[in-house]
Amino acid sequence: MSRLSALPQELTIQIFRLLEIGDKVRISATCRQHRAQLAPEIFKTIRLTNNERIAQSVLGAIEAYGEYTTRIEFTAHCEPNDEITTPALPPAATKIIQGHLTPNLRTFSLKFDFDFDDGEEWDSEHPDAGMGMSIYIFEGVETEEHIREREETWQWRALMNETWRALAANIHVRELIVDELIPKRTSAFLTEEFRQFLSRLETASFKIFGMDNGAGWKTNTVWGVIDFLEKMDTTFFHHMTGLKHLAIHAADPLGSQPMRQIQLSLMPEDLPLLESLKLTRCFVGPELVSFIGGHLKVLKSLDVKECVAGGEEQPYMEDDCSWARFFDAVYEANPALTELIAGGGGNVPLTTEEKYSPNYQFEDEPEDIQEIRRKLKADPRLRLFGYGGVDEKYGMFFLDEDTNEEEFKSGEDQRAFDRLMGLVNENATKAKQGMTLVYE
Numbered sequence: 001m002s003r004l005s006a007l008p009q010e011l012t013i014q015i016f017r018l019l020e021i022g023d024k025v026r027i028s029a030t031c032r033q034h035r036a037q038l039a040p041e042i043f044k045t046i047r048l049t050n051n052e053r054i055a056q057s058v059l060g061a062i063e064a065y066g067e068y069t070t071r072i073e074f075t076a077h078c079e080p081n082d083e084i085t086t087p088a089l090p091p092a093a094t095k096i097i098q099g100h101l102t103p104n105l106r107t108f109s110l111k112f113d114f115d116f117d118d119g120e121e122w123d124s125e126h127p128d129a130g131m132g133m134s135i136y137i138f139e140g141v142e143t144e145e146h147i148r149e150r151e152e153t154w155q156w157r158a159l160m161n162e163t164w165r166a167l168a169a170n171i172h173v174r175e176l177i178v179d180e181l182i183p184k185r186t187s188a189f190l191t192e193e194f195r196q197f198l199s200r201l202e203t204a205s206f207k208i209f210g211m212d213n214g215a216g217w218k219t220n221t222v223w224g225v226i227d228f229l230e231k232m233d234t235t236f237f238h239h240m241t242g243l244k245h246l247a248i249h250a251a252d253p254l255g256s257q258p259m260r261q262i263q264l265s266l267m268p269e270d271l272p273l274l275e276s277l278k279l280t281r282c283f284v285g286p287e288l289v290s291f292i293g294g295h296l297k298v299l300k301s302l303d304v305k306e307c308v309a310g311g312e313e314q315p316y317m318e319d320d321c322s323w324a325r326f327f328d329a330v331y332e333a334n335p336a337l338t339e340l341i342a343g344g345g346g347n348v349p350l351t352t353e354e355k356y357s358p359n360y361q362f363e364d365e366p367e368d369i370q371e372i373r374r375k376l377k378a379d380p381r382l383r384l385f386g387y388g389g390v391d392e393k394y395g396m397f398f399l400d401e402d403t404n405e406e407e408f409k410s411g412e413d414q415r416a417f418d419r420l421m422g423l424v425n426e427n428a429t430k431a432k433q434g435m436t437l438v439y440e
Contacts, residue, residue: 043068048096050076050159055092059101066101073109076163078156080120088158089166097163099170108167111179114156117211123154134213138183138224148187157184164188168197175203182209183219183228189235198239203246206236210251218395220252220260229254233265243271247278253390253397255283256321257310260390263287268294276301276339281397284309285321289329300431301339308386308399322407323385327416331423338428340421343383343413349401350384372408385413 043065048058062069074097076089087094099105116122116137123132142150151157165188167173188194208229210219219225228235240246248254255264264279264287274295279288284307292299309323323342330337349355350369354362362373376382387403390396407413 040068045069045071045073046096046102047073047075048093049074050078050089050093050163052090052092055090055096059092059096062096062101067104069102070104071107071109072096072102072105073111074163075111075113076159077113078159079115080118080122080156082155084153084155084158087162088155089162094162094166097166097170099172103172105170105172107175107177108170108173109177109179110163110167112156112160112163112182113180114182117214122156123150135211135217135219135222135225136213138219138228139222140224141227142185142224144187144190147185151187157186160184161186161188164194165191168194170197171200173197174201176201177205179207180209181206183225185228185235195239198236199241201240202242202244204236204240204243205247205249206232207249208251212394216394216396218252220262220390220395225252226262230263230265233267233270237266237270240271242273244273244275246271246274246276247280248282249280250282252395253281253283253308253388254279256285256287257283257389260392260395264291266291271295272298274299276303278303280306282307283321284323284326286329289326289333292330292335293333296333296335299335300337301341302337303339303341305341305343305345307342307345308388310387310389322387322413324407324412324416327413327420331416331420334423336427337424338431340424342417343385345386348384348386348404349399350405351401352399355399355401369405372405381418383414383417384408385417 043061046058046062046069048055074093089097095101097108114122116134119133121132122137140146147157151161160182164186168188168191212218237243237246252260252262254262264282264285266287268290272295275298277299282288282304284304288304292302309321309326327342350372351360351365354360362370365373372384376384384404385407387400387407388398389400391398
């Protein structure tokens with residue numbers, strides 16, 4: 001180490017850049033000089049759990065080096081039989097999440113790592129649920145009084161509430177990443193402090209929790225989940241007045257469709273500053289068109305690559321919202337979009353076997369399917385657009401490969417996409433020209 005210390009600082013910095021983070025941590029422990037050099041990188045991202053010993057250790061590091069922290073990743077663990085404690089969240093973890101020691105914090109990543117599929121009872125005496133395990137934990141629609149009661153009864157509910165309350169006190173966070181958004185409201189959501197926290201966010205990503213009961217029924221078949229997801233607007237989006245970038249990753253598809261529909265809770269009047277929207281496993285349809293119509297001047301980027309439209313066997317009740325209809329409706333609204341990402345995602349197989357068989361042989365496909373693949377390979381501008389639906393009984397999502405093929409052959413989706421992309425490219429060119437004029 002003495003030889004490393006004797007090197008010119010510029011060379012030392014170059015060497016440090018080649019090291020893995022674990023090696024940097026070990027080198028930083030050898031002397032104050034290396035600790036001073038490496039601290040800004042070592043403590044840039046802090047990983048934390050609700051384990052009291054870990055929280056205390058992290059708090060010590062934050063007290064010394066919190067000025068370098070720009071990202072915190074917090075994972076909360078709880079078992080169904082954990083006894084209720086007061087507080088449920090260790091004080092050290094609370095202090096870290098509140099952000100008083102990390103003035104340069106920007107990003108907070110949150111995950112509640114609860115194994116609801118373990119066969120244990122996670123709730124009991126629920127007014128609407130037949131049992132307190134599996135998807136039935138979410139069966140009932142809860143009142144504010146019932147939410148507070150469950151937070152006084154179950155450790156995991158108290159832990160969720162106290163975590164959100166601590167985070168709401170953090171005035172520095174501008175990006176929120178929620179990995180596995182549990183479809184249960186907390187008392188924290190009802191506070192003005194939480195709503196003010198949401199109003200300060202500029203970027204948000206929600207990966208929504210989903211599971212099945214082991215016999216095929218999905219979480220979108222229980223009323224508590226449906227109620228939670230359809231009210232994400234009033235819980236979250238309505239208060240996100242400063243948000244510029246939003247990503248929603250749905251476990252069970254969101255959006256209008258005739259079977260097991262859960263509304264895409266994006267209202268035209270909300271998220272007034274939104275510049276980019278990315279949706280995964282959602283249905284494109286009238287709700288999304290309406291939302292875009294309310295953001296014609298501000299929304300610049302739309303990513304619906306991993307979304308689907310309703311198949312022919314499951315049309316949109318009174319409104320057939322094929323991809324062509326969707327693209328045409330967006331075009332007619334004349335948005336200021338400068339980026340559109342659509343088609344060619346994971347929801348566009350041409351055969352059922354292709355999606356589910358690990359040993360699928362493409363060379364054995366019928367000639368008309370092979371011809372489609374040749375066209376796609378020959379012309380990168382061509383797209384396959386996904387169609388699908390949700391099973392009425394089980395809530396399972398399925399892809400409609402027949403409609404994928406038929407719609408590609410008809411060319412209507414491609415025609416509408418090309419027309420809309422013409423507008424998008426025109427907008428992008430104007431935007432670049434405007435920037436050039438500003439710089440000149």
